[in-house]
Every structure is written in structure tokens, then in C-alpha cells.
Amino acid sequence: MTEIDNTLALSRAGIDTYRQPVVFMREDCHVCRAEGFAALTRIEVTLGDRSVIATLNVLTNGDWLPDDTAALSEEAWAALKPQPGDRASFTHPEPPDSVSAIRAKVYGETLEQQRFDAIIRDVLDHRLSDLDLAAFITACAGDRLSIAETIALTRSMQAAGETLDWGGAEIYDKHCVGGLPGNRTTPIIVSIIAAAGLMIPKTSSRAITSPAGTADTMEVMAPVSLDIPALRRVVEAEGGCIVWGGNLALSPADDVLIRIERPLDFDSDGQLVASVLSKKAAVGAKRVLIDVPVGPTAKVRSAETAAALAERLRAVGKAIGLTLSIHQSDGTAPVGRGIGPALEAQDVLAVLRRNENFPVDLRDRALDIAGALLDLVPETGSAGGRKVAAQLLDSGAAEAKFMAICDAQGGFTEPGEARYHAVITSRTAGRLIAIDNRRIARTAKLAGAPRQQLAGLRLLVQIGDHIEFGKPLFEIHAETLGELEYARSYAEAQLGLCTIEEAN
Incomplete structure (x- = not known):
């Protein structure tokens, strides 16, 4: 009986997927068809003594990728460290042990140390999908973690990494x-x-x-x-x-x-x-x-x-x-x-x-x-x-x-200034009694922060200030005109962003 070839050559996709190993494969690839892989399937990629669990992205128009080749995201490439000419095998991974623990938490059960250890171990081994992780995070939200569970989760998270030793110095x-x-x-x-x-x-x-x-x-x-x-x-x-x-x-x-x-x-x-x-x-x-x-x-x-x-x-x-x-x-x-x-x-x-x-x-x-x-x-x-x-x-x-x-x-750099500015002014007069933290933060994010380092906003007033009609309240900073207008439109529509108590 002929053994099925589940190997593919490896190429570097050059795509940063932020700590998430991803594999790109053509839908007409023989491995994709033989293994029954579909988009977002979790697959195990093995190269010699190294392996990684990755999420599959299927290319419906894969002209840039040969049908005998799989492309790896930066995270997957770093995990496998392939050399030119290397071929890796692609299989379905064993179901992660911790899925049952996540399911138990979703249904309100209290988890002990061993089950948190299993979840964190599978997190680091990339055995859990984003849906699994979202379910775990949601199941633990609000007050759904007891103090005992919080202690157990803290210990699991610390034990999963390195702990620095400073030779007895007080840190x-x-x-x-x-x-x-x-x-x-x-x-x-x-x-x-x-x-x-x-x-x-x-x-x-x-x-x-x-x-x-x-x-x-x-x-x-x-x-x-x-x-x-x-x-x-x-x-x-x-x-x-x-x-x-x-x-x-x-x-x-x-x-x-x-x-x-x-x-x-x-x-x-x-x-x-x-x-x-x-x-x-x-x-x-x-x-x-x-x-x-x-x-x-x-x-x-x-x-x-x-x-x-x-x-x-x-x-x-x-x-x-x-x-x-x-x-x-x-x-x-x-x-x-x-x-x-x-x-x-x-x-x-x-x-x-x-x-x-x-x-x-x-x-x-x-x-x-x-x-x-x-x-x-x-x-x-x-x-x-x-x-x-x-x-x-x-x-x-x-x-x-x-x-x-x-x-x-590595050396000090003086902060720079964004290219584009827009001033938001007051529509009334009186005393400034409140600034909405969440809305002011959203305005800065719409301007491009933190992705654009120079973007954000500068407050021009403080709580307690007397505000005249037309007085500048804050200045939006952006690196593109599109982001500037996006943030300005949002800010001008938010009447509660700055609360001004009108004078009698």
C-alpha cells in the first residue's frame, strides 16, 4: 500500500500575524484535499524535531504560491526555523486536553490548579483556537473567577515562563x-x-x-x-x-x-x-x-x-x-x-x-x-x-x-510632532466640570494612536476652568488627513465629551 505524502515545501509569507502561527495553502493543494483541511482548520506542522500548531488560511486564488508549497507566517517560521529545501508534514493535531476545562468553566464550574495549568500550557503550545481563547476569556469575565481560581491562574501564568533571580536583592x-x-x-x-x-x-x-x-x-x-x-x-x-x-x-x-x-x-x-x-x-x-x-x-x-x-x-x-x-x-x-x-x-x-x-x-x-x-x-x-x-x-x-x-x-530620541492638527472649540460658556475619559481616549485612537506614534490629542483646558464660547478645548494630532477628519467628526458629534456647566 502506498503511503500518502503529506509533506510540502516551505516558503516564508512575510506576514506578521502577531504571535499567532498561520499557514497559507492553496485549496487545490494535494495535502489540503487529502487531509480535508478547510479555512481556519487547526493543523500541526512538523519539521524534524520541531512542530507548531497553526491556523490554516486557504488561498482560493493562489497564483503566487506553488501548489506543492505552504507559506508560513513570521510566528510559524520562527517556531520551525526551516532551511532552504526543507519539507514539513501537515496533519490534524490531537484535540487539546484543556478544551474540556474551558467548557466546564463556560458552564459555571470552578476550576482547580491542574486545569488552569493545562489551559495555559495549551495556550503557549498554540493548541487552542482564537474561538477557544475567546470562550475562556469570556467565561472568566466579570466576577466569574473566584479568588482561589485567580490565585491558581496567576500561579499557572507565572510558572509557564521564566522568573528572574536577582541574587537576593530587594526588587x-x-x-x-x-x-x-x-x-x-x-x-x-x-x-x-x-x-x-x-x-x-x-x-x-x-x-x-x-x-x-x-x-x-x-x-x-x-x-x-x-x-x-x-x-x-x-x-x-x-x-x-x-x-x-x-x-x-x-x-x-x-x-x-x-x-x-x-x-x-x-x-x-x-x-x-x-x-x-x-x-x-x-x-x-x-x-x-x-x-x-x-x-x-x-x-x-x-x-x-x-x-x-x-x-x-x-x-x-x-x-x-x-x-x-x-x-x-x-x-x-x-x-x-x-x-x-x-x-x-x-x-x-x-x-x-x-x-x-x-x-x-x-x-x-x-x-x-x-x-x-x-x-x-x-x-x-x-x-x-x-x-x-x-x-x-x-x-x-x-x-x-x-x-x-x-x-x-539603546539611546534617547526627542519626541516629534504630527503633521496635521485640528482644534475643537467650545459651543457654550461656563465652567468645565467633567471630561469623559472613554470618549476622549476614543478620539485619540481614531486619530491613529497608538499605531501612529505622533497621533493623539492635547488637552488645552482642565477641570474647573472657566470656558468662553469658542474657546479651544483640545487639539487633535494625526499623521494623515483621513484620520484627522475621522477623529474630528467623532469629537464634534460627542456633546458629552467635555461637560460645561453654563453660568446663570
Whole structure:
């Protein structure tokens, strides 16, 4: 009996599918027909002792691809590392063990450690489809994860990657749960903490649902895609770093889950806590401060929600050996003036450089959080941290440390300006009493942020300002006229974006 040939030559498609291995195959390909593959089929690709589970994209008009060849996305190519002339085999993979656990969670069952371990293992092995991952994320949303399950998920996510060992040194870290546009305190805080002689290897994410993540803003000024040896060199030289966590093997499953969470556009407390604290533990941190902004249009909207989140954070932190402090802050309005990577970077530099027109609210918030983190240092003494933080900032020590960190990460770059600007003005007069965080963030995203680094918007007013008719409220920045008009049209249609209380 003749054995079926299920092999194909390999080519590089040159397509970035962001952490998702994808195979491109012609529909008239003999392997596609023989194996019964269809679009979005999960297939196992094996080359020697290496294999990867990938999603199949079927070409109905595949003139660019020979019928005896499969093209690999960048992620699949990196996993298999083929050489010229290599042929790989293509088969149906065994059903993943964790699908039954995901199904159980969908129907409301409580999962134990072993089942979370299986899910995270299959996440990293690419054995779960995007539909499987979306089902898991949805089943865990809201309050569907108990604290015990959150602890188990956190441990699974940390154990799936590398945990840094700093030889007994005390490691500090901070995180903001987000939802507040322009709240770019991290580069300032890291500079202050490192200038104080402490170690703070800060890994940050790119934007999920916001106009900029810390990594997006920092990348405007210095490289952030460092590997672990480079991260170690920076921290050992300067005491701190601000790098993108997605390039590291620290809680790597989180970046896969974030890829699914981004289009779903929601977070859950359990997954948020597991994501944040697994990364803090993986970076080797022992003393951690979590900032929780609370406001009607922030991610956390009430004191009751903040209290429930704080309880979950403390319980998980204690279970995995972290000394955790929760800092509740004002989340009623954006922080600083810039919203978008380059515009937020300009605000950060204005504070560090002590410019005459620096955003006072960003400076004060950074000092509050840096001070609270310094209060976790036994030698600082209770409530003395903010004074130390202010001295380090006002003396220029924090600025010098920031520049040294940038140099160590690959060199500093001054933020640029977008090509196109449009000013949105007030249609009434009175006192500005509210800015909608979500709508202002959406305006910045429609302008192109964070994909376009120079895009976003600059606030020209603050809560409490007296507003005259026709007064400029904010300025939209974009790299293309199309995005500028898109954002302007949205902003002009949003009457509740800026709430002005008319004078009697």
C-alpha cells in the first residue's frame, strides 16, 4: 500500500500575524484535499524535531504560491526555523486536553490548579483556537473567577515562563490598572526609584484598549524591545528599566490572551489581577504598589468596585509572596495634557526637566505614587517617601537617571510632532466640570494612536476652568488627513465629551 505524502515545501509569507502561527495553502493543494483541511482548520506542522500548531488560511486564488508549497507566517517560521529545501508534514493535531476545562468553566464550574495549568500550557503550545481563547476569556469575565481560581491562574501564568533571580536583592515594582488617558507616571516613578538607589526592573505592556501603553510612550524616547540579558545589563548598570514585556518570556501566556482581549475590548478583575501579579512575580519583585484610579468614566468606576479589586489583589499577592500596597487615586479626568505616545512622552519630559509649563497634575500623581512605593522601604520610614521623591525630582537626579536608563536601553530620541492638527472649540460658556475619559481616549485612537506614534490629542483646558464660547478645548494630532477628519467628526458629534456647566 502506498503511503500518502503529506509533506510540502516551505516558503516564508512575510506576514506578521502577531504571535499567532498561520499557514497559507492553496485549496487545490494535494495535502489540503487529502487531509480535508478547510479555512481556519487547526493543523500541526512538523519539521524534524520541531512542530507548531497553526491556523490554516486557504488561498482560493493562489497564483503566487506553488501548489506543492505552504507559506508560513513570521510566528510559524520562527517556531520551525526551516532551511532552504526543507519539507514539513501537515496533519490534524490531537484535540487539546484543556478544551474540556474551558467548557466546564463556560458552564459555571470552578476550576482547580491542574486545569488552569493545562489551559495555559495549551495556550503557549498554540493548541487552542482564537474561538477557544475567546470562550475562556469570556467565561472568566466579570466576577466569574473566584479568588482561589485567580490565585491558581496567576500561579499557572507565572510558572509557564521564566522568573528572574536577582541574587537576593530587594526588587520594587508598580502598576496602574489603567483606564485613565494620559496617566503616564511610570517613566517618572522608575527614574525616581532608581535614583534613590533601589532596583526596579519595570516591564510594561502596549496599549490594549487605550491610546497608549507605557511601552508605546517609552518607545518614542528609547528602544523597549529588549531581551532578558539586555534587561539585566540595564538594571545592573542603572537600577531600573522601562521595557516592553512582550519581548520577554515572563508570563508569556498573558500576551497571547491580551491579543484576544484587545478586540473584545473588556477586562475582568480576575484576569487583570492574574495578568498583573504573575508578571510582577516573574520579574522577581517583592515589594509592589498598585495604583487604582477611580472615577465615573475610568476602568474602576466606584469605591465599592475598587474595594473588591483591592481585596482580590491583596489575597493573590499574599498567596504568591508579594508585599503589596494599594494606592487609590482620582480617576475623574485625564492626567497631563497629552494623550497618545509622543504627546505623553512630551509630558513626561516636561516633568522630569522641571520645565516652566510642566503638567502639575502628572507631577503630583507621580510623586504620590513614587512616595508610596518608597514608603515600602523599611529605611524610609512611614510617610517620608513623598518628600524623598520630590527631592530627587527637583534636584534633577531623576532626570539624569532617566537619561542614563534611555542610553543603556539603546539611546534617547526627542519626541516629534504630527503633521496635521485640528482644534475643537467650545459651543457654550461656563465652567468645565467633567471630561469623559472613554470618549476622549476614543478620539485619540481614531486619530491613529497608538499605531501612529505622533497621533493623539492635547488637552488645552482642565477641570474647573472657566470656558468662553469658542474657546479651544483640545487639539487633535494625526499623521494623515483621513484620520484627522475621522477623529474630528467623532469629537464634534460627542456633546458629552467635555461637560460645561453654563453660568446663570
